[in-house]
Amino acid sequence: MTSSNTQPAPPNPxxxxxxxxxxxxxxxxxxxxxxxxxxxxxxMVILAWVTAKVAPPDASFIGRHAGGFLIYALSILDAYKLARIRHALWVHKAAPDSDNSQGGIAPHT
Structure with a gap:
């Protein structure tokens, strides 16, 4: 018999x-x-624009838009972290309860 509160798998991180x-x-x-x-x-757009205005004229493209690239990197990390957390929670909820699988030994309280 299947449980009625099972949730679909979250996207792969x-x-x-x-x-x-x-x-x-x-x-x-x-x-x-x-x-x-x-x-x-x-x-990302706002900080890229600000650093483009503040950066020296001889800076590279990445140097002129470093603020936008910083936020871009942070957004990648944020999305991946959120996906990993959701996936770990889903795996934890899907796993059978293993508290009493120690052969009759009561857990420490």
């Missing part, structure tokens, strides 16, 4: 990581939190 690397905010969209992804995109 590596899929979320790959999507977040290829297209900013897509990892958050896959996870179902598109507003969080849009917030990261907004700050």
């Amino acid at each position: 590596y899929l979320v990581l790959g999507a977040a690397i290829v297209l900013p905010a897509s990892g958050h969209v896959i996870l179902g939190v598109p507003v969080r992804g849009l917030q990261f995109l907004f700050f």
Whole structure:
């Protein structure tokens, strides 16, 4: 007999990581939190614009837009971390209760 409160498996964390690397905010969209992804995109654009105005003229493209690249990297880490947490919680809930599987030994209280 199956339990009625089983939840579907969350997206694979590596899929979320790959999507977040290829297209900013897509990892958050896959996870179902598109507003969080849009917030990261907004700050990515704003900080890229600010660092482009502040950076010296002889700086490289990455140097001129370093603020945007910083937020981009943080958004990748955030999406992957959220995916890993959701996956670990799902695995933990799906595992059978192993507290009483110690051969009759009561757990320490």
